[in-house]
Amino acid sequence: MRLVKTALTIAGSDSGGGAGIEADLKTFTAFGVHGLVAITSVTAQNTQAVTAIHDIPPDVVSEQIRAVAEDIGVDAAKTGMLSNAEIIKAVAKTVKNYDFPLVVDPVMIAKSGAPLLREDAVDALIKYILPLATLVTPNRFEAEKLSGMKIRTVEDAKIAAKKIAEETGAKAVIVKGGHIEGEEAIDVLYHNGSYRLYRAPKVEGCTHGTGCSFSAAITANLAKGFGLEDAIEVAKKFITLGIAMGHRIGHGHCPVNQSAWIEIPAEKWRIYEELTRAVREFEEMNPVKFIPEVGTNFVYSLPLPYARTRDDVAGVKGRIVRVGNEVRAVGPVEFGASDHLARAVLTFMKFYPEYRSAINIRYSEETVRLAEEQGLVVSFYDRREEPEEIKEREGATIPWGIESAIKRVKQRPDVIYHLGDVGKEPMILIFGRNPREVLDKLRLLL
Numbered sequence: 219m220r221l222v223k224t225a226l227t228i229a230g231s232d233s234g235g236g237a238g239i240e241a242d243l244k245t246f247t248a249f250g251v252h253g254l255v256a257i258t259s260v261t262a263q264n265t266q267a268v269t270a271i272h273d274i275p276p277d278v279v280s281e282q283i284r285a286v287a288e289d290i291g292v293d294a295a296k297t298g299m300l301s302n303a304e305i306i307k308a309v310a311k312t313v314k315n316y317d318f319p320l321v322v323d324p325v326m327i328a329k330s331g332a333p334l335l336r337e338d339a340v341d342a343l344i345k346y347i348l349p350l351a352t353l354v355t356p357n358r359f360e361a362e363k364l365s366g367m368k369i370r371t372v373e374d375a376k377i378a379a380k381k382i383a384e385e386t387g388a389k390a391v392i393v394k395g396g397h398i399e400g401e402e403a404i405d406v407l408y409h410n411g412s413y414r415l416y417r418a419p420k421v422e423g424c425t426h427g428t429g430c431s432f433s434a435a436i437t438a439n440l441a442k443g444f445g446l447e448d449a450i451e452v453a454k455k456f457i458t459l460g461i462a463m464g465h466r467i468g469h470g471h472c473p474v475n476q477s478a479w480i481e482i483p484a485e486k487w488r489i490y491e492e493l494t495r496a497v498r499e500f501e502e503m504n505p506v507k508f509i510p511e512v513g514t515n516f517v518y519s520l521p522l523p524y525a526r527t528r529d530d531v532a533g534v535k536g537r538i539v540r541v542g543n544e545v546r547a548v549g550p551v552e553f554g555a556s557d558h559l560a561r562a563v564l565t566f567m568k569f570y571p572e573y574r575s576a577i578n579i580r581y582s583e584e585t586v587r588l589a590e591e592q593g594l595v596v597s598f599y600d601r602r603e604e605p606e607e608i609k610e611r612e613g614a615t616i617p618w619g620i621e622s623a624i625k626r627v628k629q630r631p632d633v634i635y636h637l638g639d640v641g642k643e644p645m646i647l648i649f650g651r652n653p654r655e656v657l658d659k660l661r662l663l664l
């Protein structure tokens with residue numbers, strides 16, 4: 219028995235790695251599905267343009283499908299760029315020999331505006347491929363072409379989805395809302411005679427490869443045995459995250475980030491483990507004299523580009539306090555458990571992205587002197603220099619303070635302190651790439 223599921227993509231290659239086969243394979247991997255490919259066309263492409271297209275001979279496309287289907291087996295497949303009518307006919311003829319579910323992304327034009335399907339091949343797509351589709355995933359413009367009607371609203375999308383299903387014989391159609399006006403990206407599914415809407419807020423981010431990655435995510439989840447509607451639900455979450463976390467590369471439309479889906483949870487788990495261990499070590503060091511009145515926190519942030527808000531930074535819930543003669547963490551390590559120190563580390567990362575961990579300890583002149591003697595780079599900020607408009611803005615003091623302390627010294631600081639203000643306890647912050655490094659610096663001060 220084969221334990222891993224397989225998904226096949228029949229599509230073109232995007233040398234920029236943002237769309238096409240490359241996006242599909244990354245998406246399959248993000249869902250733990252083994253990816254198979256039948257390349258239809260090689261494009262020279264980047265985030266700005268498609269500069270060359272070389273179609274693969276139709277019999278070679280068919281043979282790629284046959285080779286993997288016969289030996290390995292295909293749990294679900296998708297089509298992307300099919301380029302010309304001959305390839306379309308060859309693909310239709312070959313996939314008919316097998317009974318895997320087929321998701322058809324009717325790719326016509328790239329984000330950059332380049333045609334990826336010959337004008338005269340649209341009819342072939344309708345005639346030969348759509349009748350075989352478990353699901354068709356047109357964007358607004360593709361749906362207009364396939365239905366022959368204008369689409370401006372969700373209501374229009376509903377009519378078009380039904381029309382495409384009824385006229386082509388596709389089992390289900392989802393008209394995607396990325397190009398339809400509005401605050402939300404609403405995708406309209408027509409399936410088994412009824413509608414279902416999939417909604418997500420429109421996010422600022424990277425949209426090269428959204429259609430490919432979305433249909434690949436649906437295909438991967440079909441391969442895993444999800445029902446169609448559940449597969450789409452997961453794919454919708456996946457694509458929304460991928461757009462928001464897009465890789466800022468190239469000079470045109472930047473690509474979706476398919477690995478955010480697995481990287482964020484994996485990193486969170488690693489951070490949780492490392493920080494929990496470090497907090498235990500800190501407790502064992504029992505540095506009673508380092509615990510300030512407000513308590514200590516110890517934080518560790520997700521890496522960039524995932525570190526955006528305090529919820530992306532792990533800390534100790536309830537802080538680390540002094541109980542009699544002992545140092546104890548009040549609660550467990552959790553993401554979002556720190557406010558002040560999380561903001562400090564997020565600001566620090568703007569200047570030194572690898573420095574993701576920090577701890578705050580009680581201020582004393584002696585500790586600051588010791589840090590300097592030990593060769594640590596020490597800087598400070600003075601709350602009395604804080605501009606009025608910063609004081610008035612909720613949560614702005616710490617970012618301002620950390621930034622001014624960083625700018626005060628030529629090297630990257632290890633330690634930043636401030637002397638407090640009315641009702642504000644003075645404090646020392648120690649920064650490091652990870653909790654281990656923070657503890658190593660702290661040991662120098664014991």
Ligand SMILES: Nc1ncnc2c1ncn2[C@@H]1O[C@H](COP(=O)(O)OP(=O)(O)OP(=O)(O)O)[C@@H](O)[C@H]1O
Nearest residue numbers: 329357394395396397403420421427428429430432
């Ligand atoms: N800015 C956005 N914010 C959130 N979701 C979006 C955004 N843009 C597109 N989407 C979603 O991404 C998915 C793909 O839709 P889109 O309409 O962008 O496909 P496409 O035009 O085929 O993409 P491609 O550029 O790869 O051809 C859909 O689920 C859509 O709702």
Ligand SMILES: Cc1ncc(CO)c(N)n1
Nearest residue numbers: 230231232237238299328
């Ligand atoms: C190869 C390829 N397939 C699909 C798309 C759709 O975005 C693209 N830009 N390039």
